[in-house]
Amino acid sequence: MTSRSDFAGGNQTYLRDVQYGDGAKLDVRTALHQRFSSAMVAFPDFAASLIDWTDDTRALDCGTGTGRFWDNRYVHKASSLTLTDLSPGMVQEAVSRARRNGFEHVTGRECDVQHLPYDDDSFDVVIANHMLYHVPDPDRAVVELARVLRPEGTLVAATNGYGHMGAMNDAIAEVFGSHAEALYEVFGIDTGEARLREQFTRVAWHAYDNDLFVSDPQAAVAYGLSFPPGETATDAQAVEFAAAIRSRFVDGQMRIRTRTGAFVCQAKRHP
Numbered sequence: 001m002t003s004r005s006d007f008a009g010g011n012q013t014y015l016r017d018v019q020y021g022d023g024a025k026l027d028v029r030t031a032l033h034q035r036f037s038s039a040m041v042a043f044p045d046f047a048a049s050l051i052d053w054t055d056d057t058r059a060l061d062c063g064t065g066t067g068r069f070w071d072n073r074y075v076h077k078a079s080s081l082t083l084t085d086l087s088p089g090m091v092q093e094a095v096s097r098a099r100r101n102g103f104e105h106v107t108g109r110e111c112d113v114q115h116l117p118y119d120d121d122s123f124d125v126v127i128a129n130h131m132l133y134h135v136p137d138p139d140r141a142v143v144e145l146a147r148v149l150r151p152e153g154t155l156v157a158a159t160n161g162y163g164h165m166g167a168m169n170d171a172i173a174e175v176f177g178s179h180a181e182a183l184y185e186v187f188g189i190d191t192g193e194a195r196l197r198e199q200f201t202r203v204a205w206h207a208y209d210n211d212l213f214v215s216d217p218q219a220a221v222a223y224g225l226s227f228p229p230g231e232t233a234t235d236a237q238a239v240e241f242a243a244a245i246r247s248r249f250v251d252g253q254m255r256i257r258t259r260t261g262a263f264v265c266q267a268k269r270h271p
């Protein structure tokens, strides 16, 4: 494979300390989805609804970020949650949030999904949402996710595919010449499935249909400047990018198609 960009798993120090040192940049992107989504169901509820939860599920969340997944109405509050991330700042935010949401048994740990510090078969449910495209060796990560999952357990791995945030990526490409689609070469809808099938005999894709109808240009600009290449924009590029976003507004809104969803993986090949 050609060398990876910092954002697409090429630089873990950048991911841990700059992009995801805390939740600020991710929150900007999440806010755009939350404010302007046309989906009837929020993403955490969609993804959680794919899993059979019991009263005392032992769940591991890898690359938990700000812990947004646990803002769902499906998981019993007595479940035991292990929230992990490469970034200690994210672990802290996720643990606080889950506790605020009423979860009674929450543990946080800073760790790399490629080297999970847990015994084989330790968890009933493992979550790796929107994070495998940041990992240097996604196959190694999938081996680890399968290893710590008990044989009857379920792995949910959310990701995006080519065309996700299309109008946004077009505006980014217009000003900066490149955009974030390299992520999907690492682990996207098309590329991720083959990686998962190496470890699981049952892999099902569940699409989350959701166009964004953005009515606040500033929110779209902030999104585009929250990750590379826009993250290091000069003042002149930021002005140019704002104009590129505004030019995509029609009748007071910018329609952004998304291409996202989650893989549900069961039946490990090497139990």
Ligand SMILES: C[S@@+](CC[C@H](N)C(=O)[O-])C[C@H]1O[C@@H](n2cnc3c(N)ncnc32)[C@H](O)[C@@H]1O
Binding pocket: 015, 016, 020, 026, 062, 063, 064, 065, 066, 067, 068, 069, 084, 085, 086, 087, 090, 111, 112, 113, 114, 128, 129, 130, 131, 134, 135, 136
């Ligand atoms: C796009 S965020 C997704 C957060 C959360 N899962 C969600 O869906 O909202 C990606 C997260 O993965 C984490 N991450 C990146 N590489 C990782 C690795 N090798 N191991 C564990 N976490 C990693 C980042 O620090 C970041 O918090």
